[in-house]
Structures are given as structure tokens and as C-alpha cells.
Amino acid sequence: SEEKEDEEEDKDDSEEKEDEEEDKDDSEEREDEYTAKGEFVETDGKQVVLTFQKKQCDSHVACYDQREPQAWCILKRNQSWTNKGCFCDEKRHLCVMERMNGGKLEYAYCAPAKNWKCSYD
Numbered sequence: 001s002e003e004k005e006d007e008e009e010d011k012d013d014s015e016e017k018e019d020e021e022e023d024k025d026d027s028e029e030r031e032d033e034y035t036a037k038g039e040f041v042e043t044d045g046k047q048v049v050l051t052f053q054k055k056q057c058d059s060h061v062a063c064y065d066q067r068e069p070q071a072w073c074i075l076k077r078n079q080s081w082t083n084k085g086c087f088c089d090e091k092r093h094l095c096v097m098e099r100m101n102g103g104k105l106e107y108a109y110c111a112p113a114k115n116w117k118c119s120y121d
Contacts, residue, residue, distance in 0.1 A: 034060070036089045036096045038105030054109045055095040057088035063095035066110035073118035078102045086110040 057063055066086040075081070082098040082105075089096045095110040 034084075034087055034089065035091045036098060036107035038098065038107055041106045041108045055112070056093055057095050058093065060088045063088050063110060065113050066095045067113045067116055068097050068099075069108045069111050070117060070119040072097070072099060072108065074120065075099070 055063065055066055063086045068081075068086070078101065080100045082100065084098060086095055086097045088094075089107075096107045097110050098105060098107045100106075
């Protein structure tokens with residue numbers, strides 16, 4: 001009877017470890033979800049960098065007053081947005097935006113919504 005109890009305790013311990021590992025895997029995936037991936041694109045060039053600073057952030061809320069880079073306002077045929085919009089990159093602590101371009105993921109710094117104008121090329 002003691003052996004049976006020991007076996008059940010061991011079983012409970014191993015199930016708890018599995019649950020902890022699954023939770024850890026899930027949290028790592030969630031953390032990585034808001035880290036910009038793909039290739040960085042220098043969007044509006046040095047001139048725009050002079051007119052605004054890259055927006056630092058600790059949460060997505062800090063990026064709500066930002067939007068896509070001015071040079072990205074009109075998507076070309078092979079380009080599309082991701083479903084995130086402007087978000088706080090958890091590793092860089094900067095507001096960034098992602099898009100798909102010819103099947104490749106790209107990201108750039110967001111631009112302030114105030115005084116924002118589309119750059120037509």
C-alpha cells in the first residue's frame with residue numbers, strides 16, 4: 001500500500017513537471033510573439049529620423065499614437081500587413097510595425113500619427 005502511494009506521488013510530480021514545461025513553452029512563445037522578426041527596413045531615411053525620434057516603449061499602449069512609416073502607406077501588389085499594427089517590440093523596447101514583402105517578413109520603426117503624411121513614390 002505504501003508502494004502504491006509512492007508511485008502515485010511520483011506520477012503527480014512528473015505531471016506537475018510536464019505542466020510547468022508546457023507553461024514555460026507557452027510563455028516563451030507569447031514573449032516572442034511581440035518581438036519583430038524578419039529584415040529591418042530603413043523606411044523614411046535620415047530626413048525623417050531628424051523630424052522624430054524612435055518611440056521607446058514598455059507596453060503596446062505607448063505605441064497607440066504611432067502608425068505605419070510614411071513610406072509604407074501604400075502597399076504594393078506583393079505586400080501585406082501582419083495582424084499586429086504598430087506594437088512595442090519586447091526586446092528592443094521600440095514601437096515597430098511588420099509587413100510581408102514578396103513572402104519575406106520585414107519590420108520598421110513606427111511614425112508618429114501627429115502630422116503624419118503619406119509618402120507617395
